[in-house]
Amino acid sequence: MKMFLTFASVLLAAVMVQANCPGDMEVVNGKCYLFGMASSKADAQKQCTDIDPENHLWIVNDITEMENVMAHFSKKLVSPWAWTDGIRSDTIEEGHNIWAWATSGNRMSYYPDHPSQECAGTCVTEDCGNNEVGDCATMSMSGTGERSYQACACDTAGLQFICESPDEVSWTCPEDNGFFASGPCSDLWYNCFNGHATPEYCGDGLVFNESAGYCDYPENVDGC
Known part of the structure; x- marks a missing residue:
């Protein structure tokens, strides 16, 4: 049972990290x-x-x-x-x-x-x-x-x-590499690689949980 729950948690996180395009894109x-x-x-x-x-x-x-x-x-x-x-x-x-x-x-x-x-x-x-x-x-x-x-x-x-969508935007990465929220309780986040930022979007109803490194439900993110 514990193994199943662990697998389900990993699967949920993988699904949530998929980007959602803005508007009708x-x-x-x-x-x-x-x-x-x-x-x-x-x-x-x-x-x-x-x-x-x-x-x-x-x-x-x-x-x-x-x-x-x-x-x-x-x-x-x-x-x-x-x-x-x-x-x-x-x-x-x-x-x-x-x-x-x-x-x-x-x-x-x-x-x-x-x-x-x-x-x-x-x-x-x-x-x-x-x-x-x-x-x-x-x-x-x-x-x-x-x-x-x-x-x-x-x-x-x-x-x-x-x-x-742009391949890269003029957003300053806090660190050269990593996943970063664009702001508090936002569905927009940035994938930074060697200091270059690529915009990504969470799915409907989700926001980016920077401490966890993936999109999450607002109630799981501090301040939301």
Whole structure:
């Protein structure tokens, strides 16, 4: 009986430490993402940051992230385009503007469906279907399922968007490594590694118990 109770306690703690995304965001491979419809890229960005000011539109880092996110939201796709964080920069090389991620300033280098090809900021197609071509990058999917970046006018209406939570926030870790509450009786906590803070969220009705190192019921946390 004692062994069963110990196992149950460990299982409960493991379940409680799972992060819960803010607003309507959903967990995909350990990060929070939001899928929605917008009247423009600015509207998409606003919907994204209204949930958390540090959120940003999707930055596609690699094939694993792209496959996981696209597979998760595939049943919700009603148009072939979704806004990303990509923009046309002022940098010109060989007569072409370089495309970059607006949040980080890094070049858009991962080429959808061509993982072995490094495009170094030149992998956005000057096309947006029947819509006006412009300075904002969308993730597009053809009728055969092939993904690509396409350049759409930033005020194009009726396109979807993908928003994601930040990988790191400007929060000062009390120690370089550990789990820390954001404040008293809060469901937001930070996973600190080498001084870098990643935001996490407790499940509904739970707050972070810093002394225990996991999400807990408020009555088990001092001061709640």
